[in-house]
Amino acid sequence: MDHLKIAATDRSPDVDFDFEAGVFSLKGESYPEDASTVFGPIFAALDRFFSSADIRELRFDFDLIYFNSSSAKALMNMFQMMENAAGRGTKVVVNWHYAADDETMKEFGEDFSEDLENVTFNLVPSSSAA
Amino acid sequence: MSSGDSESGGGFNLFDAEERVLAAAARLQRRLTNADPDTRQGVEALTEAYSRSVREQRRLVKVSDRLQNQLANLNQELGKRRAEAEEALAQLKETQETLVQAEKLASLGALVGGVAHEINTPVGIALSCASHLADSTKRLAALFEADDIGVEDFQAYLATATDTARLIQANCERAAALIGSFKQVAVDRTSSERRNFELAGYIAETLSSLSPKLRQNGHKVVIDCPAGIEMDGYPGALSQVLTNLVLNSATHGYDLGQSGTLRIAVEQPAPDQIRLVYSDDGKGIPEEYRNRVFDPFFTTRRGQGGTGLGLHILYNLVTGPMQGTVAMESESGGGTRFVLTFPRLIADKS
Numbered sequence: 001m002d003h004l005k006i007a008a009t010d011r012s013p014d015v016d017f018d019f020e021a022g023v024f025s026l027k028g029e030s031y032p033e034d035a036s037t038v039f040g041p042i043f044a045a046l047d048r049f050f051s052s053a054d055i056r057e058l059r060f061d062f063d064l065i066y067f068n069s070s071s072a073k074a075l076m077n078m079f080q081m082m083e084n085a086a087g088r089g090t091k092v093v094v095n096w097h098y099a100a101d102d103e104t105m106k107e108f109g110e111d112f113s114e115d116l117e118n119v120t121f122n123l124v125p126s127s128s129a130a
Numbered sequence: 131m132s133s134g135d136s137e138s139g140g141g142f143n144l145f146d147a148e149e150r151v152l153a154a155a156a157r158l159q160r161r162l163t164n165a166d167p168d169t170r171q172g173v174e175a176l177t178e179a180y181s182r183s184v185r186e187q188r189r190l191v192k193v194s195d196r197l198q199n200q201l202a203n204l205n206q207e208l209g210k211r212r213a214e215a216e217e218a219l220a221q222l223k224e225t226q227e228t229l230v231q232a233e234k235l236a237s238l239g240a241l242v243g244g245v246a247h248e249i250n251t252p253v254g255i256a257l258s259c260a261s262h263l264a265d266s267t268k269r270l271a272a273l274f275e276a277d278d279i280g281v282e283d284f285q286a287y288l289a290t291a292t293d294t295a296r297l298i299q300a301n302c303e304r305a306a307a308l309i310g311s312f313k314q315v316a317v318d319r320t321s322s323e324r325r326n327f328e329l330a331g332y333i334a335e336t337l338s339s340l341s342p343k344l345r346q347n348g349h350k351v352v353i354d355c356p357a358g359i360e361m362d363g364y365p366g367a368l369s370q371v372l373t374n375l376v377l378n379s380a381t382h383g384y385d386l387g388q389s390g391t392l393r394i395a396v397e398q399p400a401p402d403q404i405r406l407v408y409s410d411d412g413k414g415i416p417e418e419y420r421n422r423v424f425d426p427f428f429t430t431r432r433g434q435g436g437t438g439l440g441l442h443i444l445y446n447l448v449t450g451p452m453q454g455t456v457a458m459e460s461e462s463g464g465g466t467r468f469v470l471t472f473p474r475l476i477a478d479k480s
Contacts, residue, residue, distance in 0.1 A: 011202070068199070069190070073187075077146070080147065
């Protein structure tokens with residue numbers, strides 16, 4: 001599959017999905033006017049990826065500063081996809097990056113991880129020099 | 131992206147998973163048509179409740195998105211406004227700086243006006259004496275040419291020449307003395323040069339440059355300063371401070387036609403400390419203005435020539451170059467007092 005790269009805007013995150021390497025990253029802010037313009041292509045690609053590839057190892061890096069409720073729901077859906085894949089034997093690692101002083105973003109990570117049994121979910125604080 | 135994805139059906143749906151569960155529930159209900167009514171009704175109720183819950187979730191997501199969007203817009207607007215406000219503040223500070231300079235120049239202008247007025251008198255007298263002398267000389271020369279000169283003519287001429295020469299000399303000396311003292315004040319005012327000066331003499335010089343303005347309104351100035359206090363500092367600052375105090379009293383302290391007494395009293399509480407109390411017996415400053423008199427642009431005479439910078443400049447000069455403090459005491463109807471405390475010898479800047 002082609003590498004999916006979408007540059008960030010002031011309301012949508014930077015998307016960098018390297019399907020070959022199994023390394024994915026979402027970075028920045030996410031509060032788009034219309035969630036489907038941002039997450040439509042992402043889910044279309046992920047659906048294809050999870051249904052076709054025989055994947056051994058995956059790594060997802062989330063480095064989000066701010067997201068709205070639609071984005072939170074979309075993230076939940078993504079985690080569900082990963083959980084399903086992990087249940088089928090794929091090794092999935094999620095790194096949830098948050099600014100060390102951003103308690104809210106840390107709590108979001110903790111919330112998301114609660115629903116995940118087979119995915120390895122790491123909370124990664126970073127020094128708050130955004 | 132390829133459109134061969136049956137799950138997403140081409141359109142993106144946040145509640146895809148929930149809808150699939152609902153579809154499965156509908157299928158389950160159809161299969162339960164023959165089940166016992168309790169089970170059927172139970173599954174129906176559960177499905178209905180879940181469906182409501184999903185609808186509620188959609189609504190909440192939509193409402194919350196909208197709020198977050200508004201918040202983001204407000205934040206953006208706030209950032210923009212803040213940047214604008216900061217820019218306006220920077221501009222204002224620049225303008226203030228310019229106005230402070232302009233005010234200093236304006237008071238220098240008043241000083242120059244005072245000098246011109248003051249020198250005008252002796253120079254005018256000297257000039258008319260000189261022309262009177264010239265006339266008399268011409269007349270005497272004519273009589274001499276005509277060989278018609280008498281002893282009385284000559285005696286009268288001698289008397290005129292003696293008188294006018296004395297007047298010319300006295301008035302030129304007076305003008306020279308005035309120029310000398312004004313020159314020092316003006317130089318100090320424009321340069322911020324530090325030097326030694328004698329306090330009482332310097333106060334007297336500064337006040338004499340202001341006397342035309344004060345005489346106009348009939349104000350009297352009383353200076354009570356021990357002689358021989360040798361200062362080391364910025365005389366220009368002191369001169370500006372006294373000028374601003376006097377002009378402030380003259381402008382605000384008295385009603386038109388009313389005249390008063392301005393007092394400058396200097397004490398030396400310690401050998402190296404000066405306490406200068408300036409007071410007038412004018413109207414005083416109303417209570418509500420007292421906390422604000424040193425604020426820049428505070429004026430009760432906006433549009434009437436007041437810039438609101440006079441006392442602000444004074445404050446900056448006393449607390450800045452003079453390294454001292456200033457406090458104002460006033461009672462409505464009881465005059466205004468400014469108490470300035472500053473060192474006799476200023477400290478070297480570190």
